[in-house]
Amino acid sequence: MVAPKEISDLFPVKMSLFTPQSLNPDGGITMLAHEPENRRVLYLTNQYGQKLLKIVVKSETQKFLDTKHAQIKIITYGIKRAWVWRDQPSDPQIAILRDGVNLTYHGGQKNGQNPKVHIKATTGYINLIDDSLQLPSDTYHPVPLFSLETGYANQWALTNPVTKSGHIISTGDCQSVRFDLYLVGSEMDLGAFFNSMYFLTLVGTHDYLVAAKNCPLTSGLIIAPITFCHMGNYQVLIRRSVSNQNGRPRLHFYNNKNYYAKLMNRPTATKNDDGTLNWSTMAQEDERLLAEYRAQSFRAN
Secondary structure, eight states: OOOOBBBBHHHTGGGGGBBBBGGGGSBBBBOEESSSSEEEEEEOOTTBBBBBEEEEEEEEOTOOOOOOOEEEEESSSSOOOEEEOOOOOOOOOEOOTTTTTTEEOOOOOOOTBBBBBEETTTTTTEEEEEEEOOTTTTTOOOOOEEEOOOOGGGGSSSSBBBBSSSSEEEEOOSOEEOOOOOEEEOOOOHHHHHGGGGGGGSOOOOOGGGGGOOOOOOOOOOOOOOEEEEETTTTEEEEEOOOOOSSSSSEEEEEEETTTHHHHHHHEEEEOTTTTTTEEEEEHHHHHHHHHHHHHHHOOO
């Protein structure tokens, strides 16, 4: 089964998820884009090509485990703030990012420690999230990583352009833009994913991970196709939407360890012909959709 590429194929009444500028000449909306090259580095830039973020993905071998896990290095350019959402009453905590620091998401256990996100500075390591979700290379549901809101950085003049090879994803818009980034294994089953409830994560912001915001499953207006970038044994997905953040650019890191429970335990209802409702959860609906997809794939073969 081929995964649909038009948002109208899946959500015919949800065209309002995208900005009017996203319409194709035929009135449809291209939902997905794939970068054809497999590259190790990804750059996020503003509308003028100014570097905002550099992301390097590599595999990190784990002791006693056969599966490799992703290590994601994040290098910032002019971004001085990271908002950290740890599911604590004090959220968000704001971390100051000094010049010359790197951030790393270790997607596997390292030296017996849990997966985590930390800042590497000359003074040592500072943990932002100290118990994150693992990122094995066979991950088949896109895992939320972090977000970047450009704020006024989208208006910065071009002084530090990308000069080396890598994926380059621009805001592509003159207003403040929000990037939401996900990671998945390179061998994910696109057909199964697009016939699952997990697909909803791609049309919503990462705020469904934030208990302090009551875990809303909402979407900012999407301004460009959701882009898949192949990076080694992984794919990084980039979702771009309109942001209401007009001040300093900032990163958002989330406690994503309970991502699956926060998403899939949500109650859902389907309406019967007589107007009554059948209540279930997103996890139960996902099982039903997956069974239908497998049956359809079996008949097609």
